[in-house]
Amino acid sequence: MSQADTPVIELKNVHKRFEQRPDLAQRILALTGRPIDRRTVYAVNGVDLSIKRGEVVGLVGESGCGKSTLGRVVAGLHRQTEGELLYQGQDANRLRGAGKLAYTLGVQMIFQDPQASLNPRQRLRQILGESLKVHKLAPPADIPGRIDQALTEVGLDTEYRDRFPHQISGGQRQRIGIARALMVAPKFLVCDEPVAALDVSIQAQVINLFMDLREQHGFTYLFISHDLGVVKHISDRVAIMYLGKIVEISTSAEIFARANHPYTQALMAEVPDVARRGRKFTPIKGEIPSPLNPPSGCTFNPRCPHAMPRCREVAPALKEISAGHWSACHLNEASA
Amino acid sequence: MANTPNPGRTRTVQPLAETPRRAAILKKLHARPTVRGSVIALAVLIILVVFAPFFAPQNPYDLANLSLMDGRLAPRQALMDGSIAWLGTDDQGRDMLSAILYGLRISLMVGLSAVVLATAIGGAIGLVAAYIGGWVDTVLMRIVDFILGFPTILVALVLLVVLGRGVDKVILALVLVQWGHYARIMRSRALQERRKEYVEAAANLGFPAWRIMLFHLLPNCLGPVMVFATIQIATAIALEATLSFLGVGVPITEPSLGLLISNGFQYLLSGDYWISLFPGIALLVLILSINIVGDRLRESLDPRRA
Amino acid sequence: MSDILLDVRGLRTAFHTEAGAWLAVDGVDLTVRRGEIVGLVGESGSGKSVTGFSLLGLIDPPGEVVDGEVKFKGTDLRKLSEEQMRQLRGNRIAMIFQDPLMTLNPVLRIGEQMMEAILTHEDVPRAQAEERCREALAMVGIPSPEKRLKSYPHEFSGGMRQRVAIAIAMLNKPDLIICDEPTTALDVTIQGQILYRMQQICREHNTALIWITHDLGVVAELADRVAVMYAGRIVESGPVEQVLDAPRHPYTKGLLDSMPGATQPGARLHQINGMAPSLAGRPAGCAFRPRCINAVTRCTEQAPSVTTEGPRSYRCYVPIAREAQ
Numbered sequence: 001m002s003q004a005d006t007p008v009i010e011l012k013n014v015h016k017r018f019e020q021r022p023d024l025a026q027r028i029l030a031l032t033g034r035p036i037d038r039r040t041v042y043a044v045n046g047v048d049l050s051i052k053r054g055e056v057v058g059l060v061g062e063s064g065c066g067k068s069t070l071g072r073v074v075a076g077l078h079r080q081t082e083g084e085l086l087y088q089g090q091d092a093n094r095l096r097g098a099g100k101l102a103y104t105l106g107v108q109m110i111f112q113d114p115q116a117s118l119n120p121r122q123r124l125r126q127i128l129g130e131s132l133k134v135h136k137l138a139p140p141a142d143i144p145g146r147i148d149q150a151l152t153e154v155g156l157d158t159e160y161r162d163r164f165p166h167q168i169s170g171g172q173r174q175r176i177g178i179a180r181a182l183m184v185a186p187k188f189l190v191c192d193e194p195v196a197a198l199d200v201s202i203q204a205q206v207i208n209l210f211m212d213l214r215e216q217h218g219f220t221y222l223f224i225s226h227d228l229g230v231v232k233h234i235s236d237r238v239a240i241m242y243l244g245k246i247v248e249i250s251t252s253a254e255i256f257a258r259a260n261h262p263y264t265q266a267l268m269a270e271v272p273d274v275a276r277r278g279r280k281f282t283p284i285k286g287e288i289p290s291p292l293n294p295p296s297g298c299t300f301n302p303r304c305p306h307a308m309p310r311c312r313e314v315a316p317a318l319k320e321i322s323a324g325h326w327s328a329c330h331l332n333e334a335s336a
Numbered sequence: 337m338a339n340t341p342n343p344g345r346t347r348t349v350q351p352l353a354e355t356p357r358r359a360a361i362l363k364k365l366h367a368r369p370t371v372r373g374s375v376i377a378l379a380v381l382i383i384l385v386v387f388a389p390f391f392a393p394q395n396p397y398d399l400a401n402l403s404l405m406d407g408r409l410a411p412r413q414a415l416m417d418g419s420i421a422w423l424g425t426d427d428q429g430r431d432m433l434s435a436i437l438y439g440l441r442i443s444l445m446v447g448l449s450a451v452v453l454a455t456a457i458g459g460a461i462g463l464v465a466a467y468i469g470g471w472v473d474t475v476l477m478r479i480v481d482f483i484l485g486f487p488t489i490l491v492a493l494v495l496l497v498v499l500g501r502g503v504d505k506v507i508l509a510l511v512l513v514q515w516g517h518y519a520r521i522m523r524s525r526a527l528q529e530r531r532k533e534y535v536e537a538a539a540n541l542g543f544p545a546w547r548i549m550l551f552h553l554l555p556n557c558l559g560p561v562m563v564f565a566t567i568q569i570a571t572a573i574a575l576e577a578t579l580s581f582l583g584v585g586v587p588i589t590e591p592s593l594g595l596l597i598s599n600g601f602q603y604l605l606s607g608d609y610w611i612s613l614f615p616g617i618a619l620l621v622l623i624l625s626i627n628i629v630g631d632r633l634r635e636s637l638d639p640r641r642a
Numbered sequence: 643m644s645d646i647l648l649d650v651r652g653l654r655t656a657f658h659t660e661a662g663a664w665l666a667v668d669g670v671d672l673t674v675r676r677g678e679i680v681g682l683v684g685e686s687g688s689g690k691s692v693t694g695f696s697l698l699g700l701i702d703p704p705g706e707v708v709d710g711e712v713k714f715k716g717t718d719l720r721k722l723s724e725e726q727m728r729q730l731r732g733n734r735i736a737m738i739f740q741d742p743l744m745t746l747n748p749v750l751r752i753g754e755q756m757m758e759a760i761l762t763h764e765d766v767p768r769a770q771a772e773e774r775c776r777e778a779l780a781m782v783g784i785p786s787p788e789k790r791l792k793s794y795p796h797e798f799s800g801g802m803r804q805r806v807a808i809a810i811a812m813l814n815k816p817d818l819i820i821c822d823e824p825t826t827a828l829d830v831t832i833q834g835q836i837l838y839r840m841q842q843i844c845r846e847h848n849t850a851l852i853w854i855t856h857d858l859g860v861v862a863e864l865a866d867r868v869a870v871m872y873a874g875r876i877v878e879s880g881p882v883e884q885v886l887d888a889p890r891h892p893y894t895k896g897l898l899d900s901m902p903g904a905t906q907p908g909a910r911l912h913q914i915n916g917m918a919p920s921l922a923g924r925p926a927g928c929a930f931r932p933r934c935i936n937a938v939t940r941c942t943e944q945a946p947s948v949t950t951e952g953p954r955s956y957r958c959y960v961p962i963a964r965e966a967q
Contacts (some may be wrong), residue, residue: 006682010383025811058783062829062830062831062832063829072536075540076540077536077540078869079537101542104540104541104542105361105541105542108540108541109536109537109540111533111536112533113533116532116533116536117532117533117534117536118534119538119552119555119556120534120539120556121555121556122551130541130543131541131542131543133545134541134543134544135542135544143611167766169917170686171917172917177537180537180541184541198686199685199686199856199918200858200897200900200901201685201896201897201900201913201918202685202854202917203899203900204900204911204912204913204914205913207823207902207911208910208911208913209909211910212910216854226829226830228830229901229902230902232902232903232907233902233903233905233907233908233911234902234907235910248679252907253907266831267830267831269834270830270833270834271830271859272832272833272857272859272860272862272863272899272902273859273863274858274859274886275861275862275903283831283834283835283838284831285835287799287801287802287832288799288829288831288832339952347926347927347942348919348922348923348924348925348926349665349920349923349924349925349926350662350931351659351661351662351663351664351665352662352663352708353663355658355706355708356706356708357703357706358658358663358706361658361703361704361706362658362660405902435873488816488945557759563940592659
């Protein structure tokens with residue numbers, strides 16, 4: 001496979017579980033015969049995903065679905081419990097030295113909370129210049145110039161370089177977060193709800209910035225969001241996640257035109273739309289289940305309006321229901 | 337990329353100068369205990385302490401100066417050599433004013449050193465425990481729990497009996513019994529900060545662990561530690577005074593305020609109050625002003641309040 | 643008898659600093675009829691939440707309501723004593739907050755808090771009050787209400803807590819509920835459930851709502867009328883379909899155009915350049931002028947007053963004309 005064909009990121013059956021290991025006190029209690037309360041959060045439950053160079057894949061889901069965890073696994077911030085993560089064809093976990101650094105810097109994350117993602121005690125120029133200094137990516141004399149260049153590229157006045165994060169607005173902080181990632185010349189950006197905390201009019205500015213950067217630098221994005229409108233606008237492909245699994249994935253146009261999985265359909269119906277007036281709400285019932293205790297069989301079955309007995313027993317696998325359109329639902333088999 | 341389609345000078349709205357309840361609201365905003373008095377007191381004390389040799393009529397540590405004939409003179413009486421003891425003399429013939437000035441020096445030095453060292457050691461251990469986590473965290477924190485499980489004075493007493501008297505040994509003892517508190521405070525704050533995204537971002541940028549701990553975590557965890565440290569200066573001074581009072585602290589030849597108070601204790605009931613009272617007042621003023629000023633200092637150190 | 647429930651004229655709320663007092667709410671006029679749902683839309687810093695709090699007299703120093711009339715069923719709330727206001731709050735006018743933990747005391751059981759809300763305003767036997775609480779929980783769709791009355795807030799999920807907050811607000815069958823971004827922090831499918839309940843409750847009990855939000859989509863689907871706020875002023879208001887289909891104020895149009903749905907996927911989104919001004923940095927004249935593409939000289943000199951067009955109104959010297967739609 002040539003370099004151009006190798007997917008930038010490939011996930012194979014990736015699982016991520018957070019186990020709360022009992023501490024000393026609980027272990028001593030266990031000696032008395034009391035059972036240990038071992039809590040496991042099943043954040044990511046077997047995800048396969050392949051992202052090609054230059055692609056924008058939108059990852060949609062609600063809280064607890066594991067999309068943020070998956071993003072962090074891709075960026076190397078969490079290590080997966082099971083499964084393989086390939087960066088440009090190589091096992092990311094086996095990389096060492098220069099290869100590991102290339103992966104760490106090559107996959108950069110843009111965080112959700114602009115306030116928490118910047119060190120409150122560093123001035124903007126320090127935030128931006130630090131990576132250049134630490135990894136010797138530029139001679140010290142060039143660093144101020146590179147900082148100014150980065151500020152301009154994300155649309156900020158260079159006179160901001162001496163400010164602290166609390167002296168700029170939320171939208172501007174998010175731009176700094178993006179500029180910081182750009183400093184290390186990444187290839188892949190994991191954007192974890194990057195516009196969720198911003199006002200609507202600022203969202204548009206930042207989304208445009210993402211699109212401009214993609215055009216200029218050829219970045220690949222994993223765009224995580226709960227906002228279907230934003231995802232539809234910026235993504236080539238869209239994956240819907242529910243409780244640790246991808247339940248549907250296809251091109252953006254296809255998913256929005258012909259949503260197959262009942263959860264996707266419910267999501268689309270629920271998203272408030274300016275064009276719809278005086279809607280009669282018919283929401284789906286039930287609470288979002290906790291990843292501590294996923295339901296058996298298809299994880300969506302307690303809330304699914306079309307649930308069959310089979311759904312409680314067997315978890316459906318992702319099947320290709322039409323060209324490039326995959327969905328995990330037993331209903332599809334009935335008509336096959 | 338200019339963001340505004342109509343840049344250029346924009347007149348901004350003028351603030352309202354008066355509203356029905358503005359005066360009352362502003363008054364409440366300003367109601368804060370006056371710090372000025374404490375700052376002045378502390379400044380005076382520090383100047384006195386630093387320049388003690390100039391202010392003190394006599395060097396109380398120079399045994400050659402002392403004469404038992406001058407012992408237990410009431411305030412404002414003259415000594416053998418003609419100088420006036422404004423605050424009286426103690427049983428050794430030491431001028432109280434000089435003794436207090438030099439004693440303040442010792443107290444302040446002991447307090448500051450103990451706190452600085454304990455902060456450095458305890459803070460470092462707490463930071464490392466929080467960042468690395470796992471069994472390192474467990475082991476370190478159990479050590480802290482163990483040490484802090486004993487009553488402070490008891491441990492200090494035992495240590496000093498073993499180590500002997502001396503200012504440096506007192507500092508050592510104070511550090512050993514206190515560092516655990518700093519470790520806990522630093523660790524608890526660091527655990528919170530560690531989860532924040534800027535720390536993840538630093539890891540994402542490939543920074544080494546020591547850099548993240550030192551430049552990213554530490555500056556943001558200092559707040560509660562500093563608050564604690566400023567209060568602890570006073571506690572350390574009080575602790576040293578207690579130990580000296582009990583006879584295991586500083587040697588008699590270099591009396592701290594605590595030792596002076598202890599010395600004078602036996603004479604209180606016979607009417608020679610000044611030997612204990614004046615050092616006691618000095619100690620009180622020192623501790624109080626440190627606490628109040630330290631509190632304000634901590635508030636102003638937060639860049640967000642600037 | 644007029645069916646106007648709430649009539650606000652010239653509301654001004656200021657925040658005090660050393661340098662002077664800055665108006666967070668600068669001359670807001672708002673009318674709410676019985677059973678009507680009014681959406682109050684704005685971004686952060688627009689003053690929408692402060693407006694909500696001002697109506698109920700919940701502004702604490704350094705804030706101060708400096709001017710205006712807040713007529714509720716003919717009585718000016720600003721002229722009432724604190725004791726009289728207390729009798730109204732939670733009784734005839736209720737409020738739901740963004741963070742349900744603000745409404746719910748974490749150390750008290752739900753049942754206790756709900757009983758307190760009833761017994762403060764009415765002298766009814768405890769058994770009857772408890773029955774009303776149970777009904778209220780059932781009305782908002784909480785399963786096994788008798789058991790849930792004994793639960794603590796932390797035993798509920800975010801969506802459930804917000805439902806409890808709604809139940810508490812509805813306990814005394816208020817005439818008006820002020821909702822400050824109650825679903826912003828909730829997931830989309832849960833938001834759908836809450837909106838469904840609110841709509842049902844309002845229709846059934848003829849309760850009026852002021853729904854404060856930044857989400858135009860929610861307002862479009864839920865509200866009858868909408869008021870758009872910018873920099874402390876209402877820049878446009880009117881029936882929802884009219885305002886959203888044919889906005890007059892450039893800010894409203896800008897907001898609608900900058901939503902992803904308004905542009906082809908993959909194309910550059912329309913953006914409103916610049917940022918909303920801070921409290922102390924509001925431009926003289928029309929506060930939106932620095933960001934407005936239609937601005938003329940007159941916009942710098944004086945802030946536009948309200949122009950009425952039937953049921954609609956707006957503050958603009960160069961409104962977007964009908965033909966331009």
